[in-house]
Amino acid sequence: MASAKISSDTGTLGKAISVLDVIASAPEPLRFRDLANQIDQPRGTLHRQISNLIEEGLLQVNPDQSYSLGLRLLKFAAQSWSQNGLREIAEPHLRALHELTGETVHLGVLQGTEVIYLDKVESRQAVRMHSQVGNSSPCYCTGVGKAGLSVLPRDEAEARIAQINFHKFTETTLPNAKALLRELDEINRTGNAYDREEHEPGIHCVAAPVFTADRSITGGLSVTAPCYRISQRQLESWADDVRATAQAIIADLPVKMGPRA
Amino acid sequence: MASAKISSDTGTLGKAISVLDVIASAPEPLRFRDLANQIDQPRGTLHRQISNLIEEGLLQVNPDQSYSLGLRLLKFAAQSWSQNGLREIAEPHLRALHELTGETVHLGVLQGTEVIYLDKVESRQAVRMHSQVGNSSPCYCTGVGKAGLSVLPRDEAEARIAQINFHKFTETTLPNAKALLRELDEINRTGNAYDREEHEPGIHCVAAPVFTADRSITGGLSVTAPCYRISQRQLESWADDVRATAQAIIADLPVKMGPRA
DNA sequence: AATCAGGTTCCATTATGTGGAACAAGATGG
DNA sequence: CCATCTTGTTCCACATAATGGAACCTGATT
Known part of the structure; x- marks a missing residue:
């Protein structure tokens, strides 16, 4: 499984979500480098995408520079569920x-x-x-x-x-x-x-x-x-x-x- | 509470998420029109944003044309939590x-x-x-x-x-x-x-x-x-x-x- | 000290999202 | 029953926002 499928026609949003997806389906925390390997995007681009996701609370950085899904997702989901x-x-x-x-x-x-x-x-x-x-x-x-x-x-x-x-x-x-x-x-x-x-x-x-x-x-x-x-x-x-x-x-x-x- | 705060510097992503946010915080299902009222965006634009969110599984249309958060959020959240x-x-x-x-x-x-x-x-x-x-x-x-x-x-x-x-x-x-x-x-x-x-x-x-x-x-x-x-x-x-x-x-x-x- | 890998910033280019306007489809009502 | 309004969808010229290459940090490693 080399790289995540990028939804072709949802543009920017799709790319952002596929980053989330990669992180979500990873069995262990991914660092920037790991992401860069799995997602076929230039380092600069990927970096900005991640920054945006973090700013939106959809992603979190750990002290060891690995990433996990953000708590805002929990909040959304709680609502979705209830x-x-x-x-x-x-x-x-x-x-x-x-x-x-x-x-x-x-x-x-x-x-x-x-x-x-x-x-x-x-x-x-x-x-x-x-x-x-x-x-x-x-x-x-x-x-x-x-x-x-x-x-x-x-x-x-x-x-x-x-x-x-x-x-x-x-x-x-x-x-x-x-x-x-x-x-x-x-x-x-x-x-x-x-x-x-x-x-x-x-x-x-x-x-x-x-x-x-x-x-x-x-x-x-x-x-x-x-x-x-x-x-x-x-x-x-x-x-x-x-x-x-x-x-x-x-x-x-x-x-x-x-x-x- | 007229319109949702739109995160200024996360560009497209921020706008998309703020749509989710509006829907998430609404006490009852919103239809297209309600969304258009709360989100200060042209109809055409909003429509495409919604379509993208739906295609990504972050949003769902109900038969009565109201919207709710998509199940993909649940999936993400479950992972985030565990x-x-x-x-x-x-x-x-x-x-x-x-x-x-x-x-x-x-x-x-x-x-x-x-x-x-x-x-x-x-x-x-x-x-x-x-x-x-x-x-x-x-x-x-x-x-x-x-x-x-x-x-x-x-x-x-x-x-x-x-x-x-x-x-x-x-x-x-x-x-x-x-x-x-x-x-x-x-x-x-x-x-x-x-x-x-x-x-x-x-x-x-x-x-x-x-x-x-x-x-x-x-x-x-x-x-x-x-x-x-x-x-x-x-x-x-x-x-x-x-x-x-x-x-x-x-x-x-x-x-x-x-x-x- | 030099090299290297991982990570971050910058900026010209261009692809992408934008939003006005036109269109379609129901409602409403005169 | 036709006119009009309100809601939702499509289209396209245009401008904004994402892109990605390259330069630049930083801290290991030798």
């Missing part, structure tokens, strides 16, 4: 589903080819809840992702799938567009999507699509569990409940659904 | 302080003239934890804010205070820079900051500063409680514990502290 109507409406339903199954329940939406998790309900209080909210995963190897894809118009789904770079996380990860499309058909028939250890070994889930009437928001919810505790059969037994919960959420959405309630 | 070293280091200490007092414990840092909350530990599990993280409050009427200000170099503190627009939230809200500076002196002497119902009636707190050696990060932690349950005297009895916790966190910070551990 204003999100889907999350708000879904919450009681997620709780109910968790009560029923005793396993972790996720709510996520498609953003391009990624799933972004909006909420999570799990038993073990020890695990910090917010740790997961806002995280993202590829759409082709998660239940929520495949559920979200399945309710897109076929051409839209294909367009997105064309952008996917299929990485084989596990033995069972779907290897290509063809396999994925086949599964989307299956999901459309049954109304349920499964992740059979396709993203992480030992973890599987059953999901169902959640979407607005106009498909401007598509995603899904899932019940996730470790294989050692919950069998495939047991998982399948929740399929109807998951679907019912998804339907209940959809029914609660205002006709003209917006991210704010 | 990479934040201060939060990570502070967490066990916050828990311990919560165990001791039984009341809500906050950790926040100064960002300009605002406090941004990084973490929160509270008893009532019913309240969603992440609801508060990332929220912000003015620095002049919160314990954490005043604590953070108190450890800034005097001239820096004064510079920031000069930017404050003192709004009288309650009877006891500090009315002006002079009063605030006087209190900062007091905090420097005692090592503890108080919010005596200065932000919300019926809520008070005791706080202590947390900061890096070079003061590049300053903030504080606080124990917050409703007045009806916890007396001023009781609050004061925790002052030493709060200070000790703050010291413990500072001691745990790497010498070259960066937001990442």
Whole structure:
């Protein structure tokens, strides 16, 4: 992965954001030099971009001259989250589903080819809840992702799938567009999507699509569990409940659904 | 509040972000027209800025043509949060302080003239934890804010205070820079900051500063409680514990502290 | 002391964003 | 039912703002 894709037609803004993106996806703090390597821009230019981002509070310099995302992003995100109507409406339903199954329940939406998790309900209080909210995963190897894809118009789904770079996380990860499309058909028939250890070994889930009437928001919810505790059969037994919960959420959405309630 | 302050010297980026800011701080969804009113820009220009923001996933259009913050911000924020070293280091200490007092414990840092909350530990599990993280409050009427200000170099503190627009939230809200500076002196002497119902009636707190050696990060932690349950005297009895916790966190910070551990 | 890599500043050039005006599409109302 | 207003979108000549090369710091390293 040499250099970050620079969104071609959003000009200056796109370049700035792609700097953020590089920093966000780096596993460890990046210094100026590291950035310069990953982003194909002259040193001077990059330096100014960074300065601007810092001035705006979107980026922070650490004493050791490495960079991290700025706290202003946290502030924005808190607002984005609390204003999100889907999350708000879904919450009681997620709780109910968790009560029923005793396993972790996720709510996520498609953003391009990624799933972004909006909420999570799990038993073990020890695990910090917010740790997961806002995280993202590829759409082709998660239940929520495949559920979200399945309710897109076929051409839209294909367009997105064309952008996917299929990485084989596990033995069972779907290897290509063809396999994925086949599964989307299956999901459309049954109304349920499964992740059979396709993203992480030992973890599987059953999901169902959640979407607005106009498909401007598509995603899904899932019940996730470790294989050692919950069998495939047991998982399948929740399929109807998951679907019912998804339907209940959809029914609660205002006709003209917006991210704010 | 007619129009949003546009950061003058970050050019295009600044303008784009100020659009986000307007949307973020609006209590209800804004339509194109509302934005055009609040942002002093020609319609055409604004329209393109919005389009770019949408394309970058920083903004979303709702079916009813109102706008909300995009989910990509959530993703960025999740990373920003999980990479934040201060939060990570502070967490066990916050828990311990919560165990001791039984009341809500906050950790926040100064960002300009605002406090941004990084973490929160509270008893009532019913309240969603992440609801508060990332929220912000003015620095002049919160314990954490005043604590953070108190450890800034005097001239820096004064510079920031000069930017404050003192709004009288309650009877006891500090009315002006002079009063605030006087209190900062007091905090420097005692090592503890108080919010005596200065932000919300019926809520008070005791706080202590947390900061890096070079003061590049300053903030504080606080124990917050409703007045009806916890007396001023009781609050004061925790002052030493709060200070000790703050010291413990500072001691745990790497010498070259960066937001990442 | 000399060299080098990392980081920052400057400024002429040019690409990019700007904003006025024209256009489209609903509302409103006379 | 047509006229008019209000809201939202597109276009393009122009000016501003981003660009990137080069010069310049600074502190390691030899």
